[in-house]
Amino acid sequence: MADTGRDLRVEGLTKRFGDFLAVDDLTLTVPQGSFFALLGPSGCGKTTTLRMVAGLDDPTAGRVLIGDEDVTYLRPYKRPVNTVFQSYALFPHLTIFENVAFGLRRRGVKDYKQKTLDMIDLVQLGPYAARKPAQLSGGQQQRVALGRALINEPAVLLLDEPLGALDLKLRRQMQIELKRIQTEIAVTFVHVTHDQEEAMTMADTIAVMNHGVIEQMGAPGDLYENPETTFVANFLGQSNLIRVDVIDTVDQDVVVDCYGQKVGVVASRSHAGGRNAWLGVRPEKVFAEAAGADHRVGSNILTGGRVTDVSFVGVSTQYLVAMPWGQELMVFEQNTGQRPLFRNGDQLDITWSPAHAFLLDADQDARAGVMTPEDDE
Amino acid sequence: MTAGSTTPPAPVGAVVDGGTARRRGWGWLLLVPGMLWLAVFFVFPTIQLFVTSLYDPSGSYEQGYAMTWHFANYLDAVKDTWNLFARSFAYAGIATVVCLLLGYPLAYAIAFKAGAWKYFMLVLVIAPFFTSFLLRTLSWRTILSDQGPVTDFFQTVGVLPDDGRLLATPVAVIAGLIYNFMPFMTLPLYASLDKVDYRLVEAAGDLYSSPFTGFRKVTFPLSLPGVVSGTLLTFIPACGDYINAELLGTPKQYMVGNRIQAAFLTEHNYPLAASLSLILMLVVVLMVVLYVRRAGTEDLI
Numbered sequence: 210m211a212d213t214g215r216d217l218r219v220e221g222l223t224k225r226f227g228d229f230l231a232v233d234d235l236t237l238t239v240p241q242g243s244f245f246a247l248l249g250p251s252g253c254g255k256t257t258t259l260r261m262v263a264g265l266d267d268p269t270a271g272r273v274l275i276g277d278e279d280v281t282y283l284r285p286y287k288r289p290v291n292t293v294f295q296s297y298a299l300f301p302h303l304t305i306f307e308n309v310a311f312g313l314r315r316r317g318v319k320d321y322k323q324k325t326l327d328m329i330d331l332v333q334l335g336p337y338a339a340r341k342p343a344q345l346s347g348g349q350q351q352r353v354a355l356g357r358a359l360i361n362e363p364a365v366l367l368l369d370e371p372l373g374a375l376d377l378k379l380r381r382q383m384q385i386e387l388k389r390i391q392t393e394i395a396v397t398f399v400h401v402t403h404d405q406e407e408a409m410t411m412a413d414t415i416a417v418m419n420h421g422v423i424e425q426m427g428a429p430g431d432l433y434e435n436p437e438t439t440f441v442a443n444f445l446g447q448s449n450l451i452r453v454d455v456i457d458t459v460d461q462d463v464v465v466d467c468y469g470q471k472v473g474v475v476a477s478r479s480h481a482g483g484r485n486a487w488l489g490v491r492p493e494k495v496f497a498e499a500a501g502a503d504h505r506v507g508s509n510i511l512t513g514g515r516v517t518d519v520s521f522v523g524v525s526t527q528y529l530v531a532m533p534w535g536q537e538l539m540v541f542e543q544n545t546g547q548r549p550l551f552r553n554g555d556q557l558d559i560t561w562s563p564a565h566a567f568l569l570d571a572d573q574d575a576r577a578g579v580m581t582p583e584d585d586e
Numbered sequence: 587m588t589a590g591s592t593t594p595p596a597p598v599g600a601v602v603d604g605g606t607a608r609r610r611g612w613g614w615l616l617l618v619p620g621m622l623w624l625a626v627f628f629v630f631p632t633i634q635l636f637v638t639s640l641y642d643p644s645g646s647y648e649q650g651y652a653m654t655w656h657f658a659n660y661l662d663a664v665k666d667t668w669n670l671f672a673r674s675f676a677y678a679g680i681a682t683v684v685c686l687l688l689g690y691p692l693a694y695a696i697a698f699k700a701g702a703w704k705y706f707m708l709v710l711v712i713a714p715f716f717t718s719f720l721l722r723t724l725s726w727r728t729i730l731s732d733q734g735p736v737t738d739f740f741q742t743v744g745v746l747p748d749d750g751r752l753l754a755t756p757v758a759v760i761a762g763l764i765y766n767f768m769p770f771m772t773l774p775l776y777a778s779l780d781k782v783d784y785r786l787v788e789a790a791g792d793l794y795s796s797p798f799t800g801f802r803k804v805t806f807p808l809s810l811p812g813v814v815s816g817t818l819l820t821f822i823p824a825c826g827d828y829i830n831a832e833l834l835g836t837p838k839q840y841m842v843g844n845r846i847q848a849a850f851l852t853e854h855n856y857p858l859a860a861s862l863s864l865i866l867m868l869v870v871v872l873m874v875v876l877y878v879r880r881a882g883t884e885d886l887i
């Protein structure tokens with residue numbers, strides 16, 4: 210299985226439902242054996258993309274290739290692809306054992322019994338092998354769905370929110386288990402989720418999808434540290450986005466004017482074109498200092514802040530700081546015991562390194578991808 | 587979430603049990619109308635039928651019958667009419683099988699392929715009920731008549747000899763049964779096929795099943811309740827039918843129903859009619875029980 214040349218490639222994949230463009234000209238390559246996460250909010254086209262890869266929907270345009278083989282119009286049962294469905298789609302008339310054995314038996318695998326039992330053990334459903342799906346809890350059903358697909362050791366395994374129904378503890382456990390299985394059998398996983406933490410802990414590569422297009426693709430760290438769009442900046446973690454004017458580029462730094470104060474951004478982290486831009490910086494990259502205190506050299510400084518809210522969350526203290534132009538910025542301070550603590554109403558300055566900020570296109574919506582409380586699980 | 591899963595479930599279960607217990611107290615009231623109906627229109631007539639079947643057969647309509655516990659009525663009935671029973675079950679069996687073979691693809695097409703035409707096609711299935719059963723069966727006499735186009739066609743292609751006929755043959759009677767009971771087969775089949783979650787069929791495809799294997803392993807097993815109820819709704823009434831044999835056949839094609847009808851309404855031989863009815867009922871119930879058991883406990887495939 211370790212040989213190369215079974216990469217999943219998707220080229221210009223497009224799907225229209227009537228007038229509605231569900232997936233728009235999607236192009237990506239998933240290297241064989243890698244763990245790829247497709248991350249995006251509800252309705253952005255994740256399931257539709259998977260269905261086209263699985264062969265359950267025909268694309269309006271574009272191609273799907275596994276290795277060099279064009280499988281765009283190959284019937285689903287002829288593809289080396291298996292799916293863990295968002296709705297589980299377990300066969301209600303078959304036992305757990307029969308559900309898990311289904312794929313092996315259709316392919317006429319001789320020793321399917323032992324393999325099935327091993328897989329049932331792997332997903333920790335041993336005592337339930339003789340039950341019907343309706344007699345299992347939601348989380349148990351999801352594990353059956355997982356086992357039923359995994360047992361076939363396909364070239365590509367598609368997972369459509371496979372952990373969505375599990376409680377937090379089981380979910381973490383299954384994340385580790387999934388990752389372990391994936392490393393062990395070296396199968397390409399395409400894992401759909403709208404849980405950014407899940408995507409970041411598990412995936413080698415994340416593609417952030419929104420309204421049918423991929424906003425940005427890359428390693429979790431790169432995506433988080435250097436987002437290219439406001440949507441990614443807000444959807445992966447949280448960001449402070451400040452309206453700025455671009456003034457000049459000095460050496461490797463772009464200098465911007467932030468409501469009268471000058472700050473710098475490393476040029477490679479600038480994704481803005483015009484005169485205006487969004488200056489972004491993650492809350493945990495920002496330090497709070499008492500107003501007028503000695504600031505570290507080389508740091509960006511914004512003065513004139515006032516604390517409007519303090520929440521102590523154990524590992525960190527989270528401040529809301531009102532700036533002179535009226536915007537409230539988030540500042541997360543680690544509770545190292547080395548840093549000063551502030552109270553509501555305290556005057557302070559905030560600082561961060563130019564290497565931690567990023568510049569985004571001013572035309573984008575600063576609130577794109579912001580999690581509202583009801584989205585959050 | 588984590589805390590919730592570690593709480594012992596016992597108290598939750600207790601509350602739920604309490605709820606069901608309270609509900610059980612009133613639930614039986616819902617059964618009352620149905621039970622009354624059954625008592626008046628089923629239990630009482632059946633007892634009456636049983637009593638009648640044991641009357642002295644030497645009595646008559648004019649002089650009345652004496653209750654003599656004459657169990658020999660049953661023996662006499664079977665002796666005279668066993669061939670009618672055999673014919674009834676054979677005709678009904680063939681009709682049921684043909685109904686299933688015709689009805690299944692039809693129901694499947696309506697459930698999965700008809701799209702916007704679904705409800706229109708369902709109306710077409712039910713449409714025959716808009717006119718009288720008798721009229722429709724009578725019109726089959728025209729369809730199958732010796733000079734009719736159907737007979738002509740079969741004579742031309744050589745399936746029938748030139749003087750062969752369709753009317754007044756077993757073919758006509760069975761065709762009538764098939765036609766008349768087709769909706770009773772199609773509707774339950776449609777109801778259970780329509781409930782089959784198409785995503786399961788997709789999942790079967792994803793797991794290396796060709797469309798045919800997917801049908802065999804997923805769609806068909808899930809539609810079994812419809813197959814069972816459809817065959818029962820067709821077979822049971824077809825066994826007791828007499829109109830089709832009466833209108834499309836000759837005495838040579840008569841079924842048990844014709845004999846019962848004659849005994850009750852023409853000969854006024856009530857004991858014979860009653861014992862025939864009860865035998866028919868008993869045999870059918872026995873067959874149904876065996877069938878349902880088999881269909882219920884085994885996979886049939």
Ligand SMILES: Nc1ncnc2c1ncn2[C@@H]1O[C@H](COP(=O)(O)OP(=O)(O)OP(=O)(O)O)[C@@H](O)[C@H]1O
Pocket residue numbers: 226229231249250251252253254255256257258295403
């Ligand atoms: N068969 C269909 N006909 C019309 N529109 C559809 C169809 N299937 C999906 N859509 C639309 O396409 C869009 C993408 O749907 P999709 O199921 O791919 O979303 P998703 O990213 O998987 O969302 P979720 O996280 O909620 O599962 C949605 O707006 C949906 O309404």
Ligand SMILES: [Mg+2]
Pocket residue numbers: 255256257295369
């Ligand atoms: Mg989805």
